[in-house]
Amino acid sequence: MDTIINYLDNMFATLPKNKKILDLKEDLLSSMEDKYNELKRNGKSENEAIGIVISEFGNIDELIKEFDIELDDQSEELPMLTENEVNDYLEVNKKASKLIGLGVTFCILGAALLILITQLIGDGLITGVSDNYAGIVGLIPLLLLVAVAVGLFIYSGMTTDRFKYIENDFELPSHLRQSIKNKSNSYDPTYTKAIIIGVVLCIVSPIFLFITAPMSESASSYGVVVLLMIVSVAVNIFIYFGMKKESYKKLLKIDEYTHSNKQKNKVIGAIGSIVWPLAVIIFLVSGLVFNQWHINWIVFPITGLLFAMFSGAYSILKEKN
Amino acid sequence: MISSDVIRGYNDTIILYLLLDNDSYGYEISKKIKNLSDEKYVIKETTLYSAFNRLMKNNYIESFYKDETFGKRRTYYRITQAGIDYYKEKCKEWELTKEVINRFVKEEY
Structure with missing residues (x-):
């Protein structure tokens, strides 16, 4: 499951961290977790389950486009x-x-x-x-x-x-x-x-x-x-x-x-x-x-x-x- | 396996259909799509949540939180009257599309 959390974290790394995006991320994680648990219950191995969940994630660009996310807004990402x-x-x-x-x-x-x-x-x-x-x-x-x-x-x-x-x-x-x-x-x-x-x-x-x-x-x-x-x-x-x-x-x-x-x-x-x-x-x-x-x-x-x-x-x- | 390009225009219809009888949440909807299509169509997470966002923007569905028995909070979706109207419209559109496309489809040649 950690692999999936990391994967999602990476996908969202460059996105702004406002409430709407964080809610979306939480929903996605919950959905992916459900899928992962069910795959495991159905006898899939850890690696198989992770592979299927990640392969069915899709493309983050689709969300960026749909949610009209401003990628330039990276005020928290300034180098210190x-x-x-x-x-x-x-x-x-x-x-x-x-x-x-x-x-x-x-x-x-x-x-x-x-x-x-x-x-x-x-x-x-x-x-x-x-x-x-x-x-x-x-x-x-x-x-x-x-x-x-x-x-x-x-x-x-x-x-x-x-x-x-x-x-x-x-x-x-x-x-x-x-x-x-x-x-x-x-x-x-x-x-x-x-x-x-x-x-x-x-x-x-x-x-x-x-x-x-x-x-x-x-x-x-x-x-x-x-x-x-x-x-x-x-x-x-x-x-x-x-x-x-x-x-x-x-x-x-x-x-x-x-x-x-x-x-x-x-x-x-x-x-x-x-x-x-x-x-x-x-x-x-x-x-x-x-x-x-x-x-x-x-x-x-x-x-x-x-x-x-x-x-x-x-x-x-x-x-x- | 259906390519996501072909089915793009009908993801909304599929999701609205699954919400007609009862409220549901992300994973349940994606599982039902997979099962009802005999695993011929597996919707991607990003496609599903883009569709939710789009449908909510148009007031076709609304979301609410529901706590599950073992303490997990889920975002549920409920269809609105506008969503039902839109669904009917999309069904008519599909009938027409099917009819038109069928005229260009040959079984044997």
């Missing part, structure tokens, strides 16, 4: 997070944010290297390469860095993949919630400082350009290189600290991660891993096809500023809501 899972999630997320930040930095540094190498060759500081090949030689490190960056984006996406259920919904034990809250609160000042430093870096990044531009055209190229390097550091800060902040918010289900308004986690990181390679593509196309090398580097500071504005505005707006 454990301390290990939470720590794992925070750890993996931290690594992923480092990798995405690094990837974005690579994209920008690649562009800076292209300009630097081209200018060094142009100035005769690197010898043995003719001017015609200067652009090509500079492109090699850029493409290599972008390739590595894309690899990093994909890899970090894969490592966070197993926490997909946190993207959906979960239950958090209250003591765990409190400890995450404490961590999040003590992280807030660090986060604010990081954002301020990032924004300041973005604002001051053109200074070297302003200083070098009046000197000579080649000096201004070095100014651009410094500008891009500063921007890359700033962007790295936005992504690393922003994603950490988001992972706390996600776990605490605050701001955009409340029940009613769930959104994808890692918004800043996700936007970053799309926008920056895109900026590189624009940079490459405008350079290679339209030969605008002298000015097209501007996409990086512009993207950097827009990105900074976006991450700042995003955080502020979400906090206000």
Whole structure:
């Protein structure tokens, strides 16, 4: 008889546990029990009786359809997070944010290297390469860095993949919630400082350009290189600290991660891993096809500023809501 | 053995027939179906309880609890006047169906 009870339990495992369904289950069990007892009385063996009862059960889908059961209503089935899972999630997320930040930095540094190498060759500081090949030689490190960056984006996406259920919904034990809250609160000042430093870096990044531009055209190229390097550091800060902040918010289900308004986690990181390679593509196309090398580097500071504005505005707006 | 697809439209008729004379419960009804059909039709539990639900929604039957002698509580079903009317209707429908289908059935060919 236990086998039959287990069978029925399994059949009903995914169904909601309201009164109507539980009554139905009880009726079914009673009916199956009657059948089982009668089969046994008629001399059937335990296994035969169980086999017949189960084979005559039918298809649970028929009941689901007839009773109009909402299978989505699984409020009691939410996964309960454990301390290990939470720590794992925070750890993996931290690594992923480092990798995405690094990837974005690579994209920008690649562009800076292209300009630097081209200018060094142009100035005769690197010898043995003719001017015609200067652009090509500079492109090699850029493409290599972008390739590595894309690899990093994909890899970090894969490592966070197993926490997909946190993207959906979960239950958090209250003591765990409190400890995450404490961590999040003590992280807030660090986060604010990081954002301020990032924004300041973005604002001051053109200074070297302003200083070098009046000197000579080649000096201004070095100014651009410094500008891009500063921007890359700033962007790295936005992504690393922003994603950490988001992972706390996600776990605490605050701001955009409340029940009613769930959104994808890692918004800043996700936007970053799309926008920056895109900026590189624009940079490459405008350079290679339209030969605008002298000015097209501007996409990086512009993207950097827009990105900074976006991450700042995003955080502020979400906090206000 | 009759396939459940063929008989689907007449499960309601069968159950209502078995409730005409006296109230009954799930297993008793399924046993009577098996016996009266000479074991040619065995109704599945899920089919039976889907039918109960459907018949109750349409007010053709109603359910009530009855305690058995050795303390087991069972859900019993009772046919209503609307159920009797519906049963008569289904019988007429079957006569017509039988008549029509018979015109397309040949014993020998």
